Amino acid sequence: MVNQRAVNFGAGPSALPESVLEEACKGLLNFQGTGIGIAEISHRSKEFTSLLADLENNIRTQLDVPLTHKIIFTQGGGTGQFSAVVLNMLARHRLLHPNLSDEQRVMDYVLTGSWSKKAAAEAKRLGGASVHTVVDARTKSIDSKSFDGIPAHADFDFSVDPALIYYCENETVDGVQFSNDETSPASFPFHLLPTGGLWPLVADYSSSFMSRKIPRIADHAVIFAGAQKNVGPAGLTILIVRQDCIVDVDAAAQLGATPVPITMSYKTIADAGSLYNTPSTLSIYIAHLVLERSKKLGGIEYFESVNKRKAQRVYAALREGADRGFYHLKVKEGSGSWMNIVFNVLKNGDDAESKFLIGAEALGMKGLKGHRSVGGIRISLYNAITEEQTDNLVAYIKGWTTPESITLSS
Incomplete structure (x- = not known):
């Protein structure tokens, strides 16, 4: 396998299409005939600003983003947005309700996994309002401590007028x-949200962005995503922000809100066309190439159908193996991710999971080790993973239970 590219099933930074990587190599040397590489070119040049506009248009058209929302690009990843959404949405709430004390303000958090847990912890750390747990999926789990599924709608308890309502659409870990x-x-209970006004709904789509349609996209206040799963390399963060949430944070600060760092202010970024400071030019370029390819293939509709088939094949193979005692699926049926499938290998000798990983790597399939906090195996089926590559992995999963049956596509 030394002279071949491995298949990257890692959770991120994730696989990118080979055709995109090949084209990106050309742009690194000479971007659009300028004689300057994309990593060197001015972010204020007409060539780059045109590229940025094309990327925005591709996201808007493929996701059907309404004109009520702006698309902006920044840095810091999803973790940076754990802070930014709190500060910007609290500023908005301060402008709407200037006479409330911090104790009277509430931020709602839906806890369904490690990332929503981290987001809630950051909200508590920053302060400015109390943090209300809408639901904690661990309390509804089989062992009362694991994140193993989406709770029933009846278990959700939203506040009446929160500054924000956060949920993580896909928990990567x-x-x-x-x-x-x-x-x-297992859907998000939109019908239970507070009545009246515009919902302050914040969705973390970092590990599923552009993999399938976003339900009720117009009803969201903020959608954010690190690019390094389905769209491009690490370094780029994409935000879809409803225009009423792009507020004057300095005016809010004069009323007592926490001052917002200038590069975290949605208004600053939006007013500058995402060029207030030097953006991640290479990441933006590769994201543009990825979404141009997506458009040619059929856009979100194409990838939604492909991703559904990939996930169904892997889950079917794992359930078959689980019935025979070889695997344990860690997530309840119906709540399993299309993007990140997690399980344990139960048998085939001592150190079964280590042997499973070694055997997969010998076949050129890498990045399958589960997150260090939960262990096990994790298969990430992002957009760049093909159906053929998925079928090869499925053959290996089945072959683990009957080794003589392993056959791989050519």
Whole structure:
């Protein structure tokens, strides 16, 4: 395998299409005939600003982003947005309700996995309002301590007028994802949100962005995503922000809100066309190439159908193996992620999981080790992973239970 590219099933930074990487190599040397590489070119040049506009248009058209929302680009990843959404949404709430004390303000957090847990912890650290747990999925789990599924709608308890309502659509570490079928009990309970006004709904889509349609996209206040899963390399963060949430944070600060660092202010970024400071030019360029490829293939509709088939094949193979005692799926059926499938290997000798990983790597399949906090195996099926690569992994999963049956596609 030394002279071949491995198949990267890692959770991130994730696989990128080979055709995109090949084109990006050209742009690193000479971007659009300028004689200057994309990593060197001025972010205020007409070539780069045109590229940025094209990237925005690709996201808007492929996701059907309404004109009520702006698309902006920044840095800091999803973790940076754990802080930014708190500060910007508290500034908005301060402008709407200037006479409330910090104790009277509430931020709602839906806890379904490790990332939403971290987001809530950051909100508590920053202060400015109390943090209310809408639901903690661990209390509804089989062992009362694991994140193993989406709780029932009846378990959600939203505040009346929160400054923000945060949820993580796909939990990369724990393999839990809200269903995009609103009739599913594992869907997000939009129907339970507070009545009246515009919902301050914040969605973390970092590990599922552009993999399938976003339910009720117009009803969200903020959607954010680190690019390094389905869109591009690390270094770029994409935000879709409803225009009423792009507020004058300095005016809010004069009323007592926490001052917002200038590069975290949505208004600063939006007013500057995402060019207030030097953006991640290379990451933006590769994201543009990825979404141009996506458009040619059929956009979100194409990837949603492909990703659904990939996930179904892997889950089917794992359930078959689980019935025979070889695997344990860590997430309840119906709540399993399409992007990150987590499980344990139970048998085939001592140190079964280590042997499973070694055997997969010998076949050129890497990045399958589970997150250090939960262990096990994690299969990440981001957009760049093909159906053929998925089928090869499925053959290996099945072959682990009957080794003589392993056959791989050519």
